[in-house]
Amino acid sequence: MTCCSCFGPRRRHDVTKNPKLIKGFSDHNSRPDQPSSSSSSARASQDSETQQDSSKRTECFTYRELATATNNFRLESMIGRGGFGSVYKGMLETTPGQNVAVKMLDTSGHQGDKEFLVEVLMLSLLRHEHLVTLFGYCAEGDQRLLVYEYMPFGSVEDHIHGYGSEEEVLDLSTRMQIALGSAKGLAYLHNVAQPPVIYRDLKTANILLDHGYKAKLSDFGLAKFGPSGDMSHVSTRVMGTHGYCAPEYASTGKLTTKSDIYSFGVVMLELITGRKPIGDACMGAKRLLVNWALPLFRDQEIRKIADPMLSIQGHHYMEEAVERALVLAYMCLREDANARPTVKEVVEALDNIVRFIERKKKKKERNIGYGRRVELEKKGAVAVSSPKETTRMLSVNEIEVEVEVEEEEEDLERERAVADAKNWAETMRALRRQSNEPPKQTTP
Numbered sequence: 331m332t333c334c335s336c337f338g339p340r341r342r343h344d345v346t347k348n349p350k351l352i353k354g355f356s357d358h359n360s361r362p363d364q365p366s367s368s369s370s371s372a373r374a375s376q377d378s379e380t381q382q383d384s385s386k387r388t389e390c391f392t393y394r395e396l397a398t399a400t401n402n403f404r405l406e407s408m409i410g411r412g413g414f415g416s417v418y419k420g421m422l423e424t425t426p427g428q429n430v431a432v433k434m435l436d437t438s439g440h441q442g443d444k445e446f447l448v449e450v451l452m453l454s455l456l457r458h459e460h461l462v463t464l465f466g467y468c469a470e471g472d473q474r475l476l477v478y479e480y481m482p483f484g485s486v487e488d489h490i491h492g493y494g495s496e497e498e499v500l501d502l503s504t505r506m507q508i509a510l511g512s513a514k515g516l517a518y519l520h521n522v523a524q525p526p527v528i529y530r531d532l533k534t535a536n537i538l539l540d541h542g543y544k545a546k547l548s549d550f551g552l553a554k555f556g557p558s559g560d561m562s563h564v565s566t567r568v569m570g571t572h573g574y575c576a577p578e579y580a581s582t583g584k585l586t587t588k589s590d591i592y593s594f595g596v597v598m599l600e601l602i603t604g605r606k607p608i609g610d611a612c613m614g615a616k617r618l619l620v621n622w623a624l625p626l627f628r629d630q631e632i633r634k635i636a637d638p639m640l641s642i643q644g645h646h647y648m649e650e651a652v653e654r655a656l657v658l659a660y661m662c663l664r665e666d667a668n669a670r671p672t673v674k675e676v677v678e679a680l681d682n683i684v685r686f687i688e689r690k691k692k693k694k695e696r697n698i699g700y701g702r703r704v705e706l707e708k709k710g711a712v713a714v715s716s717p718k719e720t721t722r723m724l725s726v727n728e729i730e731v732e733v734e735v736e737e738e739e740e741d742l743e744r745e746r747a748v749a750d751a752k753n754w755a756e757t758m759r760a761l762r763r764q765s766n767e768p769p770k771q772t773t774p
């Protein structure tokens with residue numbers, strides 16, 4: 331590809347101020363009625379709580395800078411490989427101490443070039459704590475490279491399907507936190523970005539994790555601006571990944587935000603079952619996860635569906651949480667796109683599930699604390715109340731063991747549980763209102 335004037339020697343550009351700096355942008359994703367990029371970010375900036383600093387510039391790097399950053403793209407620096415190229419870990423001279431991920435695109439196909447442009451444009455305009463940050467790009471000669479924030483824990487796909495050791499298995503709480511983070515990223519795209527953005531390639535390989543397992547969406551090469559005016563959908567060539575694609579989009583090419591919701595349902599199933607979206611060994615070579623899991627769900631076979639690594643057996647609250655998560659997945663995967671929940675409802679439901687698990691976990695821990703207190707009492711320790719309603723066990727040799735006082739906490743706990751149950755029931759009612767086909771069971 332010939333080199334655009336803006337891709338010459340080192341220059342700092344703010345592509346959000348002039349997207350046309352990126353050659354090819356205007357003919358791919360823009361529409362005549364599309365607002366300017368500055369107004370695009372205007373509505374987004376209203377969401378001050380969730381949006382990251384949009385003043386961060388997307389920089390134009392030279393090939394030389396990125397070669398230096400990655401040790402000349404040496405094999406030891408390579409951290410992953412996708413359908414469009416290889417990803418390297420590196421460090422820029424200008425920001426010592428901060429790792430970056432450099433994606434070098436295979437430039438053989440024209441499609442890759444298009445996706446490069448969309449990726450740079452989208453991630454330059456969109457900034458959110460649950461979207462991976464694009465620091466910059468390089469487009470020198472035929473080279474096309476993207477520079478992202480480095481996500482130390484890799485992709486969710488790696489965690490769910492790649493690791494064998496038991497210590498690395500993600501627990502249910504972390505999995506649901508990941509789902510919630512991803513849903514919040516998607517909510518930003520659907521509801522805050524202006525014009526709205528349809529992600530189109532939601533899958534566990536595109537959800538990356540930082541140190542604290544915070545989820546961020548990456549790979550915006552297939553993203554599309556949503557429909558405008560009276561239009562309910564965008565017509566487009568069917569793209570995406572097999573196993574995640576909404577049936578109506580696959581058969582008609584009509585893309586809506588509800589196509590993303592379907593893919594989100596598949597991600598939920600993957601997180602719950604630990605199985606691949608297609609052809610998992612236990613399901614049969616070509617079988618879709620959706621076709622395997624949903625009939626089992628209808629038959630209430632929760633234990634058969636749940637990832638055995640989650641060890642939910644014997645943990646009643648975990649089984650209940652899995653069931654709630656499955657109800658949500660089930661709704662996201664409805665054949666009728668209109669009956670699927672909105673992303674806002676998905677965030678609410680997941681928030682509820684996460685809080686449910688945390689509350690139950692805490693309660694369990696407190697019970698262990700109580701058991702320990704009884705044990706200490708038997709050994710002759712004495713309970714002493716402090717003004718902060720904390721009871722301390724003073725043993726004979728003055729070793730203090732703190733145990734939370736039950737009463738006040740339990741009242742609070744009960745209130746929280748009632749509020750949670752109401753909340754969940756309301757969420758489910760709202761979801762069901764949109765559908766003529768309620769699931770067989772619910773768990774308010």
Ligand SMILES: Nc1ncnc2c1ncn2[C@@H]1O[C@H](COP(=O)(O)OP(=O)(O)OP(=O)(O)O)[C@@H](O)[C@H]1O
Nearest residue numbers: 410411412413414417431478479480481484485535
């Ligand atoms: N910002 C990043 N930080 C850390 N690792 C990353 C980053 N981006 C990508 N990777 C790693 O590189 C791998 C390949 O990523 P890439 O986005 O190229 O492909 P993919 O999403 O797996 O597949 P495809 O591009 O075909 O949809 C990821 O699975 C992940 O392990």
